[in-house]
Amino acid sequence: MIFGMWDSPLFYLGPIPxxxxxxxxxxxxxxxxxxxxxxxxNMQMVPKGLQNAFEAIILWTxxxxxxxxxxxxxxxxxxxxxxxxxxFILLSNYSxxxxxxxxxxxxQPPTSNWNVxxxxxxxxxFAVHIAGFSEHGGHYFGHFVSPSWAMLPLNLIEEVAHPLSxxxxxxxxIFGEEMVIAYLLFMAPFVVPSLIMAxxxxxxxxQAIVFTILSASYIAAAAGEGH
Amino acid sequence: xxRNRRFYLSVLLVTMVMILGFAxxxxxxxxxxxxxxxxxGNTPAFGNLYAIGWSAVNFLILLALxxxxxxxxxxxxxxxxxxxxxxxxxxxxxxxxEVEQMRKETASNLAESRxxxxxxxxxxxxxxxxSKNEIMAKAKEESTLIKNKATAEIQAATEQAKLELKDxxxxxxxxAAEKVLNRAINDDDHKNLAKQFVNEAGDLLx
Numbered sequence: 136m137i138f139g140m141w142d143s144p145l146f147y148l149g150p151i152p153x154x155x156x157x158x159x160x161x162x163x164x165x166x167x168x169x170x171x172x173x174x175x176x177n178m179q180m181v182p183k184g185l186q187n188a189f190e191a192i193i194l195w196t197x198x199x200x201x202x203x204x205x206x207x208x209x210x211x212x213x214x215x216x217x218x219x220x221x222x223f224i225l226l227s228n229y230s231x232x233x234x235x236x237x238x239x240x241x242x243q244p245p246t247s248n249w250n251v252x253x254x255x256x257x258x259x260x261f262a263v264h265i266a267g268f269s270e271h272g273g274h275y276f277g278h279f280v281s282p283s284w285a286m287l288p289l290n291l292i293e294e295v296a297h298p299l300s301x302x303x304x305x306x307x308x309i310f311g312e313e314m315v316i317a318y319l320l321f322m323a324p325f326v327v328p329s330l331i332m333a334x335x336x337x338x339x340x341x342q343a344i345v346f347t348i349l350s351a352s353y354i355a356a357a358a359g360e361g362h
Numbered sequence: 363x364x365r366n367r368r369f370y371l372s373v374l375l376v377t378m379v380m381i382l383g384f385a386x387x388x389x390x391x392x393x394x395x396x397x398x399x400x401x402x403g404n405t406p407a408f409g410n411l412y413a414i415g416w417s418a419v420n421f422l423i424l425l426a427l428x429x430x431x432x433x434x435x436x437x438x439x440x441x442x443x444x445x446x447x448x449x450x451x452x453x454x455x456x457x458x459x460e461v462e463q464m465r466k467e468t469a470s471n472l473a474e475s476r477x478x479x480x481x482x483x484x485x486x487x488x489x490x491x492x493s494k495n496e497i498m499a500k501a502k503e504e505s506t507l508i509k510n511k512a513t514a515e516i517q518a519a520t521e522q523a524k525l526e527l528k529d530x531x532x533x534x535x536x537x538a539a540e541k542v543l544n545r546a547i548n549d550d551d552h553k554n555l556a557k558q559f560v561n562e563a564g565d566l567l568x
Contacts, residue, residue, distance in 0.1 A: 144412075157416040164420055168427040175435040180446060182439075193436050215433045219425050234385035248406045250413035257414075258421060310405070317401040320390045329383025333375075 145241050156248050158241035163226045193218065203348070204355040209270065213354050216262060220255065221347040224305065227251070228339030231313050232332055246342075247313045249306035256298035256305075259350040263297070267357030275357070297353055301346060308342045528560055535559040 144152030174189035182190050196218040201210040224246055230236060231244030245251040267275040279290045312335050319328040390398045535556050 151416075152412050153416065154410070154413050157413065157420065160417060160420045164424045164427065167424060168431065171428060171431040175431055175439075178435055178439045180439075180443060189432065190436055190439070193432060194440075215428060216425065219421075219428050222428075223421065223424055232382065232386075234382065235389040236386075238389055245417065248410075248413065249408055250406070250410045251417045253408075254414050254417035254421065258418070314401065316386070317390075320387055320398045321400045325383045325387035326380070328386065329379050332383055332386065333379040336379075 154243075154248075155241050156243040156245045156251060159230055159243055160227075160245050160251070163223065163230060163245070166226065167222055196221070200351055203351050205359045206270075209266065209355070209358045213262065213266060213351070213358075216258075217347050217351050217354075220259075220350060221343050224255070224346055225340060225343035228309055228342055229336070231309065231316075232335055232339070237313065237317075244309060244313065246305055246309040249302055249310070252306040252309075253298070253302040255346070256301035259301060259353060260294075260298040262350070263353045263357045266354045270358040278357075297349075301349060305342055305346050308338060312338055531560050531563050532556040535563075 143154075145155045145158060146153050170185070171189065174185040178186060197211065197214050200214045200217055201207050204210040204213075227244055227246040230242075231247060233242075235242060237243050237247075264275075267278075279294075280287050281290070312331075316328050316331055316335065319331055387398070536552055539552075539555050
C-alpha cells in the first residue's frame with residue numbers, strides 16, 4: 136500500500152494480475168451500463184423519466200461537440216467516444232470521494248493512477264490520428280512537416296506532448312486531491328477534510344470536462360480544415 | 363422566497379458534505395481510532411502494463427456497452443422521431459388542404475342555400491299575397507250577395523207588411539163607416555168607401 140492507496144494486485148486471473156483499481160473500473164462500467172440499459176430498455180416516442188434525462192445528456196454532448204468541431208459529421212462520429220470519456224472520468228474522480236475509497240480492498244479511484252490516465256490519453260492519441268487520417272487520407276501526414284521540414288521534430292514533440300499532458304494533468308489533479316484529503320484526515324478533524332471534499336466535487340467535474348474538451352479539440356484540429 | 367430556497371440548498375449541501383466527510387473520517391480511522399494513520403509511501407508505479415491493458419480493455423467494453431445500450435437505441439429513436447414528426451407535418455399539411463377545400467365547399471353550399479332560402483321566402487310571400495287577395499275578393503263577393511239577399515228580403519217583407527196593413531185598414535174603415543151610418547152598407551158601397559179610405563190612409567202612411 137502506498138500513500139494509503141492499493142498498488143499491489145488484488146488477485147490473479149490465471150497468470151494476469153488484477154489490481155484494485157481494475158475492480159473499481161468494473162464497478163463503474165457496470166454502473167454506467169446498468170443506467171444506460173435501464174434508460175433505453177423501453178424506448179418511448181415521447182421520452183419520460185430516465186430515458187428523457189439520458190437522451191438529454193447524449194443530445195447535449197452531440198450539440199456541444201458539434202459546436203466545438205468544424206464538421207458535424209466528425210462530431211457525430213466522435214461524440215460517443217468523448218461522452219464515454221467524460222462519464223468514465225467523472226465517475227472515476229467521484230469514486231474517490233465515496234467513504235472507504237482506497238481503504239476497502241478492490242476500491243481505488245482509477246484516475247488516481249497514471250497507468251489509467253495514460254491509457255485514456257493513448258486512446259485519445261490514436262483517436263486523433265484515426266480521425267485525421269479518415270478525414271484527409273494521406274494528406275494528413277503532411278501536417279507533420281508543416282509549414283516546413285524543419286518543423287518535423289517540433290511537430291512530433293507536440294504529438295507526444297498532447298497525451299503526456301492529458302495523462303499528467305488528470306493523474307496529478309486527482310492523485311493530489313486524494314493525497315490532500317488523506318493528509319488532512321490525518322492532521323485535522325473531519326470538518327477540514329470535508330471542505331476540501333466539497334472542493335473536490337468541483338475539481339472532479341472540471342477535470343473530466345477538461346480532459347474531454349481537450350481530446351475533442353485535438354480531434355477537431357486533426358479532422359478540421361487546417362490540414 | 364428565492365433567497366430562502368438558495369439558503370436551504372446551501373445548508374443541505376454543507377450538511378451532505380459534512381456527513382460525507384464524517385463517514386470518510388470514520389472509514390479512515392477504522393471506526394473512530396484517532397489519530398488516523400499517516401499516509402506514507404511512493405507514487406504509484408508508472409508503466410504497469412497489466413493496469414494499462416486492463417484499463418484499455420475495460421474502456422473499450424464500456425464504449426461497446428454505450429454503443430449497444432445508449433447511442434444505438436437513442437440514434438434509432440431520434441431517427442424514428444424525426445420520421446414521425448415529418449410524417450405528422452406532412453399529414454397536417456394534407457389535412458390543412460382538405461380543410462381548406464371543405465371550407466370552400468361549405469361557403470359555396472351556404473351561398474347556394476341562402477339563395478334558395480330567399481327564393482323560397484319570395485315564392486311563399488307571393489303565394490300568400492295571392493291567397494290573401496283571393497280570399498278578400500271572395501269575402502267581398504259573398505258579403506255583396508248576402509247584402510243583396512237581405513235587401514230583397516227586407517223589401518219583400520215591407521211589401522207584405524204594407525198589404526197586410528192595407529187589409530187591416532179596410533176592415534177598420536168598414537167598421538167605422540157602419541158605426542157612422544148606423545146601417546149596413548152593401549158590398550159595393552163598402553168596397554168603394556174602403557178603397558177610398560185606404561188610398562188616402564195609405565198615402566198618409568207610406
